[in-house]
Amino acid sequence: MKCIFLTATLICTIALSSYAQQVPLPNTPRNFSLADCIKYAYEHQDSVKNANLDVKSAEYKVKETIGSGLPQISGSISFQDFLKPPATVGPNIFATPIDLNAPLIKFPFGAVKYNNTYSLQASQLLFSGTFIVGLQAVKTFRELSQRSLVRSKIETNVNVTKAYYQVLVSDEQIKLLDANIAQLKQQLDQTTQQNKQGFVEKIDVDRLSVQYNNLVTNRENVARALILNYQMLKFQMGMQIEEEITLTDKLADIKFDQVVSTTLDTTFYHNRIEYKLLETNVTLNQLDVKSKKATFLPTVSLNAGFGEVFQENQFRYLYNNMYPNSFIGLDINIPIFSGWQRSNQLKQSQINVQKAQNDLYNASNGFKLQASAARITFFNSLQSLNNQKRSRELAQEVLRVSKIKYAQGVGSSIEVTQAQTELENSDNQYIQALYNALISKVDLDKAYARIN
Numbered sequence: 001m002k003c004i005f006l007t008a009t010l011i012c013t014i015a016l017s018s019y020a021q022q023v024p025l026p027n028t029p030r031n032f033s034l035a036d037c038i039k040y041a042y043e044h045q046d047s048v049k050n051a052n053l054d055v056k057s058a059e060y061k062v063k064e065t066i067g068s069g070l071p072q073i074s075g076s077i078s079f080q081d082f083l084k085p086p087a088t089v090g091p092n093i094f095a096t097p098i099d100l101n102a103p104l105i106k107f108p109f110g111a112v113k114y115n116n117t118y119s120l121q122a123s124q125l126l127f128s129g130t131f132i133v134g135l136q137a138v139k140t141f142r143e144l145s146q147r148s149l150v151r152s153k154i155e156t157n158v159n160v161t162k163a164y165y166q167v168l169v170s171d172e173q174i175k176l177l178d179a180n181i182a183q184l185k186q187q188l189d190q191t192t193q194q195n196k197q198g199f200v201e202k203i204d205v206d207r208l209s210v211q212y213n214n215l216v217t218n219r220e221n222v223a224r225a226l227i228l229n230y231q232m233l234k235f236q237m238g239m240q241i242e243e244e245i246t247l248t249d250k251l252a253d254i255k256f257d258q259v260v261s262t263t264l265d266t267t268f269y270h271n272r273i274e275y276k277l278l279e280t281n282v283t284l285n286q287l288d289v290k291s292k293k294a295t296f297l298p299t300v301s302l303n304a305g306f307g308e309v310f311q312e313n314q315f316r317y318l319y320n321n322m323y324p325n326s327f328i329g330l331d332i333n334i335p336i337f338s339g340w341q342r343s344n345q346l347k348q349s350q351i352n353v354q355k356a357q358n359d360l361y362n363a364s365n366g367f368k369l370q371a372s373a374a375r376i377t378f379f380n381s382l383q384s385l386n387n388q389k390r391s392r393e394l395a396q397e398v399l400r401v402s403k404i405k406y407a408q409g410v411g412s413s414i415e416v417t418q419a420q421t422e423l424e425n426s427d428n429q430y431i432q433a434l435y436n437a438l439i440s441k442v443d444l445d446k447a448y449a450r451i452n
Helices: 002-022 034-044 046-067 129-196 202-237 273-294 341-407 413-447
Strands: 030-032 072-081 114-127 245-247 299-312 323-333
Touching: 030 034, 034 046, 034 129, 034 202, 046 129, 129 202, 129 245, 129 273, 129 413, 202 245, 202 413, 273 341, 341 413
Parallel strands: 030 245
Antiparallel strands: 072 114, 114 299, 299 323
16 A cells, blocks of 8 residues: 555656646746747737637627528417406307397307417528528628738737837847946946046046946836836736746847838738728628618518417316317518618618728728838838947947047046947937837838738
């Protein structure tokens, strides 16, 4: 028994160890590339999940519409106990001759006290124009829900990508600040020693101290903003913001040249999901016109029924005799005149088609304008980024030369401080230009329907 217990314990320990290796601990950071974040968002973002549910709902809507053309079967059971049976009256047929002008008399027979009925009815639609058009409409409605899902995924993709880039840019900004802080700290320590030795004035140390403290404060602010940026990314992913994640993509991996060199297609807007949704809307309005026209056609259906009736004045004899009945029939509903309601409804639907087509044309023009604006914005942002890169390199060179001149006694501390300030400004402008270029890249990809 002891051996069995030890074996079971060993098996459980191995199983738990294997499970622990597969499932990350709550506080263990998980590595995410941009593609991983987008994939995670597709599975956990509420907007995408709801869009998936809409697709499922549309599938059930299709089945519901198809079901209306299948046989409809219903059954009913009724039981009646006439506390006071209704009277049956008529001419006195017992008189000779029968006087039709005489007062009516009450017959001793008529409605019975107890009545129990079982019935089964069935109907089958044979022809209905609105049903045929309805089948086409629900299939288009299903297509609409699927395209809405694609739109939700694209929007989620864009939001996650922008949030991911924001984290990368903030992290890059902290790296630049750390480099400036380390450089300024070294300069401050050297200047402090030189002041103690009487080579520089106290005001030089104070200037550097103020600049150093401002830089450290700025770094702390950016670090706090980085925490918020991480939380925003996790929110866009549909992840609990308390979870810890680590980003694996680097800014150096992002290629701007691929975006610039992409050949433009003048009919790109046909691939925009918004354009496809408007196309679907036009189709739905056209189907609505067909449905209104179908109301002018007759509707044909087959009906059948079967029933059993038990009747008796004494309850104990109620089920001694059964009186069955059955029928089969054909119903034809022919619309003749509705006060021109159907005609006016048809004209309204035709107007809606024209409006939907106008919206589609206007949207195509708007998508071209949006894409043109996105392309110009991207090129401007990319040019600004390249300019800020060069400006930052020049600011670093100016600071290096200023330090050399100051160390050789041919420059002033003010010149070094100004050069340091210019470098910090160049860093900030570079970070802003980098962020603008990344965001404009995403907007350009969206405008030209490059986001799958």
